[in-house]
Amino acid sequence: MDSIYSQYAWLIPLFPLVAFLIITAFGRSLRATSIMVALTGSLIALMLSILVLFEQMGSGEEFSERFTWMTIGNVQLSMGIEVTHLTSLMLVVVTLVSFLVNLYSMGYMKDDERISVFYGYIALFTFSMLGLVLSENLLTMYVFWELVGVCSFLLVGFWYTKPEARAAAKKAFIVTRIGDVGLLIAILLLFWYMPDHALDFASIKNVFDGQTGTIAEGITTLIAILIFVGAVGKSGQFPLHVWLPDAMEGPTPISALIHAATMVAAGVFLVARTYDIFEASQAAMNTVAYVGAFTAIFAATIGIAQNDIKRILAYSTVSQLGYMMMALGLGSLTGGIFHLFTHAFFKALLFLGAGSIIHAVHTQNIQEMGGLGSKMKITAWTFGIGALALSGIPPFSGFWSKDAILSTALDHNPLLFVVGLVAAFFTALYMARLFFLVFTGESRSKAHAHESPAVMTVPLIVLAVLAVLAGFVELPWSGLGFLGGWLLPGEEVVHHGSELVMVISTAVGALGIYLGWLIYVKGTISRDVVSSRVPGLVKLLERKYYMDELYHAVIVVPLRGIGQALQAVDDYIIDGVVRLTGAAAVWTGRAGIRMQNGQVQTYGLITAIGLIVLIVVIVGRRFW
Amino acid sequence: MFNIEVTGEFVAFFVFAVIIISGAVLMVSFTKVVHMVISLAAVFLGLAGMFVLLEAEFVAFVQVLIYAGAVSILMVFGIMMTKHQAMQDEPKRPVHEALSAIAALCLFGILFYAIRITELSVPEQFQAGEDNTMEIGKLLYTGYVIPFELVSVLLTVAFIGAIVIAKKEAD
């Protein structure tokens, strides 16, 4: 079977783009129409993506097509699309979450007067993300990479009347920019060292896979690490994670779409796409693994002490992205992508559930919620499924993907296995805390909570189903690892199922949940048992290890100082010169007025002086 | 330049130079206009002496007649017919005067420098002729007859003009 739909994969990003253009052109006057346009665009994109995925799952061949974008001297820059198994999987994830978020936003953003603008931004984001996924070379990928950054900026700052939202948008943009610079340098290095200056993924694979010594090992490591720096910025890995929790100032559907399922996963996707470079350098792999593992446990511990429902989920996202990075660093491409795949569904589910809760009680502080389970049954159930999936309880999807990662870790690096387990424990603990505080117990909210409308609950249900089922694409038993075999067709499917790991991870997850239940429902263990003994620790966690303060002191303040110094240079030196020029003209004019006083003697004097100056200039030239 | 031998011409030149310079300096520094005219007359006479030194006896004669005689007397008339007692010379314009002095000094510096660096060739001996006046007269009525006639017209026009200007307006 030839690839039929894959050839038309370039149409997929086109529909959201057209939707964006229509909405931007006419949206201001047509609210309802713009929603329909955006929905239609994302729906068609979803259909096409599913067709492409099915084709790729069948016997469809990988497809790539390109055309020359520009020719500079002997160097040709091309643009194009490439449909591989990985990209077709990503296409479906992106379009599906995007479509559901579009649907959900009809309810969530119903009363916002700029809803058409919102839909326009979402359409633009979907276009950029699909373009990123489909890109055939690193350069166009970088273009779309920046484009999703812009969309993220626009959407985080969507409620720009709030100062926090403005600050968060700027922070998100600037912090990810640091990573982007790393990626740009990596691309430049690749451009410099690659044969024929090729930047497409196929050539990269050819060059690095064989490892024929085309590119020196040090350079390879450098390139890999710089690419990883880009991924760190985008995927909120330590130490550039600080923007992601703040980005929760944006509308909740955006948090679900951009900051949980798609854009932040772009970093993981980038590493997976250029995986051959990483595999060529063990140092880079180790870096990825350790940074990922540290981020996973670091963010999970912060998550325990937060009170803002979206921030907890944000730190959870950071932590889970750390997991994915760790998996990639340990050499398990399948594990990383698998976790990305499942995480996209259950984390989008959790965010949309959180949005439903916020919609009902108009607060984000979990201490002010409680007892919502009986009032919002659908939300509670679906949120529970998401929480269980995240906590790694079988048979939900999160269990399988986390198990794949943990068993890889056990094989390669027991230390990271332990770290992963601890992180999993904390994950279960804070999810239990979140769930129990929000849905059980007495209501501490003054708002009259009620279930959300159907446009919001239907996406929840769809995602909940996926959160349950998505894990079954890769089971750790022989012959059932479909995803791994499909993603890496050429390689032997390493079967890494281990009953021991499954039992331990389940036990750890269950222990976390049980502990949470003891603390927050049963009350057997006092809530302040930790804070009363080690108050500093809780404070440290609440303030997120003082990372923001550290950055403020180490980077922001000195930069401001430099900025002010430069401002002073501008104010006093450059402006001074400008003002001096103006003043000189004025003074000259005044002097001219005084000279032109109508007295013959003054004119005579000026003539005499002028004559002297003339003589000195003309004769004096001889001596220079 | 200063190691020239002391000849009669040099001594005479020196004396006349002292007269001229001191007269000129006194002229610009006196406060009463009449004194100024007198010192100016001294300058003119000193110049006439220098002309004699330069073997231009006729010009020296004319200098004495016209400058020391006519022009000085004309100036005295001018002073008499205008208000001159209010010559209180408090420096009303210090900047202007200082600048004038600087300009004059600079100009002198430039001229002096130019004179010093110029290679002045030693000329062949000048033969002014036995009778200087006769030679001038011959030249004036041969080679320079047209300028001579023009100057006479100029003089006539100037004197008529002066009378017209200075005349009280007859209404």
Next chain:
Amino acid sequence: MLSSYLTMAAILFCIGLYGALAKRNAVVVLLCIELMLNAVNLNLIAFSKYGVVPSLTGQIFSLFTITVAAAEVAVGIAILIALFRSRGTVEIDEFDEMRR
């Protein structure tokens, strides 16, 4: 010897220039202009004797100059008297008609 005469003329000229620029009485200014003219005469005559081509032409020229200077003084004094009649002063810094 020529340079001595030339220096002499330069001194005279510069004193005349200073007076013409700085003095406030119009009669004095006229006197100073006469000084400058005389300095020129001195140059002409000095060159007529010590110049590269000595000749009587310099003396002729100085005669013309003296004539023109005489005419100039006559007209100048006449103008001064007319001015004095109409304005009541010969202070030169009282006249700023050129500004208007």
